[in-house]
Amino acid sequence: MINTVSEYAKTMRKLGIAENIVFRTEDILKSVPQIQEDFENPAVALEKKHHVIDMVFPSEIRDFLKLLCDNGDMQYWGEILKERRNTATEKKDGFSVKLRYVTAPDAAQLKGIQAFVQKQYKDSGEISFEMEEDTSIGGGFILEAGNEVYDWSTKGRLQQFQERFSNAGVQTAASTENIISILRAEIENFELEAQDKEIGTVIWVGDGIANIDGIDHAAYGEIIVFDCGVKGMVQDIRRDEIGCILFGRDVEIREGSGAARTGKRAGVPVGDGFLGRVIDALGAPIDGAGAIKEEGYMPVEQPAPTIIDRKSVSVPLETGILAIDSMFPIGRGQRELIIGDRQTGKTSLAIDTILNQKGKDVVCIYVAIGQKASTIAKLVNTLKSNDAMDYTVIVSATASDPAPLQYIAPYSGTALAEYFMHKGRDVLIVYDDLSKHAVAYRALSLLLERSPGREAYPGDVFYLHSRLLERSARLSDEKGGGSITALPIIETQAGDVSAYIPTNVISITDGQIFLESDLFFSGMRPAVNVGLSVSRVGGAAQTKAMKKVAGSIRIDLAQFREMEVFTQFASDLDSATKEQLLHGHVLMELLKQPLCRPLSMAEQVITLSAANAKIMLSIPIQKVKDFQMKLLAYMKETHSGLMRKLETTGVLDDELNQEIVNAALEFKKNYES
CATH class of the missing domain: 3.40.50.300 (P-loop containing nucleotide triphosphate hydrolases)
Known part of the structure; x- marks a missing residue:
């Protein structure tokens, strides 16, 4: 039985069944014990067992479960998992390194690579070294050491150059000559960097969230790039995994997908070219008006200015x-x-x-x-x-x-x-x-x-x-x-x-x-x-002119609201109270404003000066707004110098205030006639 359990554990590893798939299978068997009883029962037909496996269990583990059922060894399920995890723990005590190549390195190259690994990971225990041919990398080689990847491949060089080229502003180049000159400059200045990446594996994804195992050194707020090109940001750091929010659709990300650290924090492109444009949350244009020429890159999270600043x-x-x-x-x-x-x-x-x-x-x-x-x-x-x-x-x-x-x-x-x-x-x-x-x-x-x-x-x-x-x-x-x-x-x-x-x-x-x-x-x-x-x-930022004419408005409105409540129970009012109520109604009308019709500072000062002088008390309430608009048009036409003076100086002295009142009285005569 010991040999059987050990062989099954090796088979699981060869099939590449991820730990999260094993967890899900365990949960199903624990939740519905009847399933395991049927799998262990030789009287139940194999066709029925296979049908249940296809209907209930993750696709990645179905073949293995069918193998157990076919051999009548489902009773060893618990021991197989224990053996699998014991072996995984033993491996973690050492360190696994894989070298992927197109052409196998010679003895001197191999010795140099092994010396690099020994120096870089001297504290990682016993190092197991594997070699694998991989023609997809084009040339050179890729060294996978634990969760880190060192890329010296032709494919990696092309990707680096493509990134440099796309960041050089080719999208905004106006002509073929510009593109050629950028290409020439980039090729002359291009230097290959041996990329050291920390790679992890997605163990759960959904609803804009991905949990990643295998990335041990990520910082909060760091950008993670997935195999499909979607970017995410680290928002949760746990003992065994990290949680990322995804800046894109999660349909292309699956359990088992790769994810790599970038070492960069989230940021957006910036520049004067963004004025007049509609962009998404990542700074990409969505108004169909073409690419935007950015002038820099700003992190989305920045400390607030200090008190000294x-x-x-x-x-x-x-x-x-x-x-x-x-x-x-x-x-x-x-x-x-x-x-x-x-x-x-x-x-x-x-x-x-x-x-x-x-x-x-x-x-x-x-x-x-x-x-x-x-x-x-x-x-x-x-x-x-x-x-x-x-x-x-x-x-x-x-x-x-x-x-x-x-x-x-x-x-x-x-x-x-x-x-x-x-x-x-x-x-x-x-x-x-x-x-x-x-x-x-x-x-x-x-x-x-x-x-x-x-x-x-x-x-x-x-x-x-x-x-x-x-x-x-x-x-x-x-x-x-x-x-x-x-x-x-x-x-x-x-x-x-x-x-x-x-x-x-x-x-x-x-x-x-x-x-x-x-x-x-x-x-x-x-x-x-x-x-x-x-x-x-x-x-503290209000102009002197506005401060002067607006000083009493809040008090007047407060008294008006109080008096309005009181007059609901009193019928006989003295003339002063009636005037105060009427003044309140006029102010309420003046504070009404149509959409997309902002008033300039001068127009506001003129309106309030006329209201404080109680010029509009004799105007019917329903016509107060019309009177205000026509008064402002009259002032623009006949007293434009006065309005310019208000806008430039922001000061309203008694002489200027009287000039506004006189102009409003003059307009009122024409309005009423």
Whole structure:
């Protein structure tokens, strides 16, 4: 029986049956003991046993199980596995080396290779040396030492040259002459590097996750390349295996596929050529407009700027939305959260902010996470029709993309933003939305078998968003003075801002703009809840003119809301109360704003100056918006110098304020007549 068990264990090794296949077979036999009883029972027909094997067990082990059944030796199954694992343990105490060649090395070459192996792996115990002919490598040889591969083959040289050639910019070469010159330069400068790769084997794959055995020195965040060309990133390091998220479809990756370390961390190509383009989470163009000429490569994960490298927020980033610029101003380098239920205008608010950056030398990056492709196409058309794509990049990870791409998309967008920031540019980045980003990360974490916490999110979900948003800052002059302003978007359920992800992001950001469903459906758009919204930093960046005219608005609106509730129970009101109520109604009308119609700073100051002077109290409420638009058109036509002065100086003195009031009164006479 001992000889039989040993022979069967050797047969398993010769058939190349992987350990995970053996585990699956063991699980089946343990789960349904009746199967093993039938296999051991000589009264059961062989045809029935073969049929069960074909229907139930993995294809890789079927022939071996049929052999056991045919020989009537299924009762030795447990001993065979024990012998197989004992032999594998003994082998691990030594070290196995295989040399693959086309032409066998001579004695001197073989001696040199063996000396190299002895020196490199002197602490690995007894070394067993195998040689195998392999004509597929073209020439030279490949040395496989444990999990590492040293490639001195012709095939390896060609692959290295192909990589160098593709990285030399041939895709963007304009003519045949350019291609030939690049080829000549690459051939002259090409030097073969003996590639030392650590190779592993996929033991499980599915749902955008692959577990790999045999890679012992991988770092967290390192890129792994699979045989089929798909790339993955290490996200879980265990004692016996590593877990990777896949940046591509997993249909070509199977159990037993090879995977190699690259020694590189995840990154994306960057450059000015990305402006006006739509790209995926890995930086590849998806708008059908051809290849993009990159100017560099930025890692997707970067430490946030230190306190020494930062500068306080003092320059306004105007959204063009009166309700925000007047009461919750945003400065360049700030992080302002846009939060609200679905269909309350969160994305519209962000898009209007992008439209308002036209002509202000601000680069805009819109990161779409888990959205419909049709929604992104509509957004691109909106930006193109308003000439905003010239300074905008859209990073898209749609709902149909795998969870790993949705997870990496905001980090890729931030890497591109940092490229522009380090060039001294001001950048506005919109993350739409981080709720879906957290859901994608939760899915990956559960698939990687991490312990779930509150709402099934992993314990590090706070760090997920904090390390992303902390990269938005205004750099000091010594570092170039660039900035990244972040507008993260969070979707709430039934207005619950105290849920897990909303409270996390509120605590990370420098303020929030809360959009309310009731206000939206009542016709107040943008539906900004003045009571719950706040900007903790941007007030320092507000222009003096805006600060002067907007100072009393929040108080006036608070008094109006309080008085409006009171008047529901009181019928007899004095004239002062009636005037205050009317002034509140006028302000609420002025804060309404149509889509894709951002207001300049001068237009906002003129609107609020006229409102503070209570010029519009005699205008019917339903005509206040029409009066405002026509007043602004009149001011552009007849007082363009005044508006230019406001835009350039940002200061509103009493004389200029009186000039605005007089012009508004003059227009009102013509409007009412």
